[in-house]
Amino acid sequence: MAVSKLASTVVAPLRASQHRGEMKNRVRWLVIHTAEAPLTASSAEGVARDCASGADGRKVSWHYSPDRDSVACSLNEVYAGRHTGSKTVDERSIAIEMAAYSAGVWSSLAYKDLLKVTAQLAADICFRYSIPVRKLTDSQLAAAKSGTYVEGIISHAQSAKIMGGSTHTDPGPNFPWPEFLSLVTAANPGGPVPKPDTKVDRSMLKLGDSGEPVRNLQIFYNAVRIKAIIEDGDFGPATEAAVKDLQKYYNLDQDGIYGPKTRFRALWQRDKILGVKSL
Ligand SMILES: [Zn+2]
Numbered sequence: 001m002a003v004s005k006l007a008s009t010v011v012a013p014l015r016a017s018q019h020r021g022e023m024k025n026r027v028r029w030l031v032i033h034t035a036e037a038p039l040t041a042s043s044a045e046g047v048a049r050d051c052a053s054g055a056d057g058r059k060v061s062w063h064y065s066p067d068r069d070s071v072a073c074s075l076n077e078v079y080a081g082r083h084t085g086s087k088t089v090d091e092r093s094i095a096i097e098m099a100a101y102s103a104g105v106w107s108s109l110a111y112k113d114l115l116k117v118t119a120q121l122a123a124d125i126c127f128r129y130s131i132p133v134r135k136l137t138d139s140q141l142a143a144a145k146s147g148t149y150v151e152g153i154i155s156h157a158q159s160a161k162i163m164g165g166s167t168h169t170d171p172g173p174n175f176p177w178p179e180f181l182s183l184v185t186a187a188n189p190g191g192p193v194p195k196p197d198t199k200v201d202r203s204m205l206k207l208g209d210s211g212e213p214v215r216n217l218q219i220f221y222n223a224v225r226i227k228a229i230i231e232d233g234d235f236g237p238a239t240e241a242a243v244k245d246l247q248k249y250y251n252l253d254q255d256g257i258y259g260p261k262t263r264f265r266a267l268w269q270r271d272k273i274l275g276v277k278s279l
Contacts, residue, residue: 002076002077002078003073003076003077004064004071004073004077004121004124004125005124006071006120006121006124007064007071007072007073008044008070008071008072009044009045009048009070009071009072009073010072010073010074011045011048011049011051011052011072011073011074012052013076014051014052014054014061014074014075014079015054017054017059018051018054018059018060018061018082019061019075019079019080019081019082020079020080020081020082020087020090020091021079021080022078022079022080023077023078023079023080023091023092024080024091025091025092026092026129026149026251027077027092027093027094027129027131027251028092028093028131028144028149028150028151029089029092029093029094029131029136029141029151029152029153029154030093030094030096030122030125030126030129030131030152030153030154031083031084031089031093031094031095031096031153031154031155031156031159032096032098032118032122032153032154032155032156032171032175032180033062033083033095033096033097033098033155033156033168033170033171034097034098034100034101034102034104034170034171034172034175035047035050035065035097035098035099035100036100036101036102036170037050037099037100037101038099038101039067039068039099039100039101039104039110039111039114040067040099041067041068041069042067043065043067043068043099044065044066044067044070044071044072044099045070045072046099047065047067047072047074047097047099048065048072048073048074049074051065051074051075051097052074059082060081060082060083061074061075061079061081061082061083061095062074062075062081062083062095062096062097063075063076063077063081063094063095063096064094064095064096064097064121065096065097065098065099066096066098066099066114066117066118066121067098067099067114067117068110068113068114068117069113069117070117071117071121075095077094080092080093081093081095083095083097083156084156084159084160084163084165084166085159085160085164085165085166085168086159086160086163086164086165086166087165088144088145088163089144089154089159089163089165092144092149093154094125094129096118096121096122096125098114098118098171099114100114100171102169102170102171102172102174102175103172103174104174106174106175106176107176115176115179115180115183116183116187118180119180119183119184119186119187120187122153122180122184122187123184123185123187123188123189124189126153126184126188127188127189128249128250128251129251130151130250130251130252130265131151131152131153132151132152133153133181133184133185133188134152134153134181135152135153135154135155135177135181136150136152136153136154136158138158138161138162140152141154141158141159141162141163142162144163145163153181153184155170155171155175156168156169156170156171157169157170157171157172204257204258204259204260205217205235205243205257205258205259206235206240206256206257206258207235207236207237207239207240207256208235209235210233210234210235211233212233214233214234214235214239215231215232215233217235217239217243217258217266218230218231218232218233218239218242219231220266221239221242221243221245221246224246224266225242225245225246225249227242227245229242240256241256243256243257243258243262244256246262246265246266247262250262250265250266252265
């Protein structure tokens with residue numbers, strides 16, 4: 001899950017000097033940029049190629065560039081980009097570099113198409129990293145300076161203002177945040193969060209447990225991760241490894257225990273998976 005399934009183009013891997021190495025920290029933020037590039041049909045691919053080329057010896061990189069009909073990936077999510085100038089932010093964020101000008105006409109048809117494509121990508125990223133769909137306030141972001149990471153969506157302008165490293169102001173004061181956030185919410189790939197079913201056993205499932213809840217978990221895992229573990233209802237080492245894999249996929253601590261946090265993420269996806277009634 002290192003490249004969004006929404007990416008239609010992936011450019012060649014970047015040189016090590018162009019990014020900040022492996023993403024060692026938990027991803028806390030989605031950073032929205034504008035590439036200050038024209039918005040045409042092939043813009044996404046152009047912006048990604050620009051990233052890959054390292055033009056003028058620049059050491060900048062970002063993960064995705066959407067245009068009005070496609071998404072290009074220029075940096076695998078397993079790597080931290082160099083997109084804000086702040087190491088703290090770069091090492092904990094995924095970057096979307098929209099093929100657009102911050103001074104563009106956000107109410108135009110072309111920019112509205114771009115917003116929709118970007119929102120789908122943002123929803124996918126937020127879902128996979130458990131990032132709440134909200135624009136952080138400056139003070140919420142500033143808490144990172146004392147080691148408290150409040151998760152959410154931020155702008156490059158905000159990162160530059162609060163965390164330093166750059167004087168960029170993208171995506172600009174005209175970026176339609178409320179409209180964008182509602183599009184992201186609407187595009188949520190997991191759909192609305194299901195109501196808890198009080199009849200279902202909500203206890204934690206762990207090594208040594210057995211029964212129908214464990215079997216449901218195994219069926220769900222096989223369906224969502226397309227990996228084969230035996231659906232025998234026994235929580236053995238293979239199921240424990242599966243839960244750890246699921247936790248990695250959801251960007252959670254990998255303790256191998258199927259508890260409330262992992263279940264919450266799984267519930268979001270459950271309705272898409274046939275044959276799994278309870279989790
Ligand atoms: Zn930027």
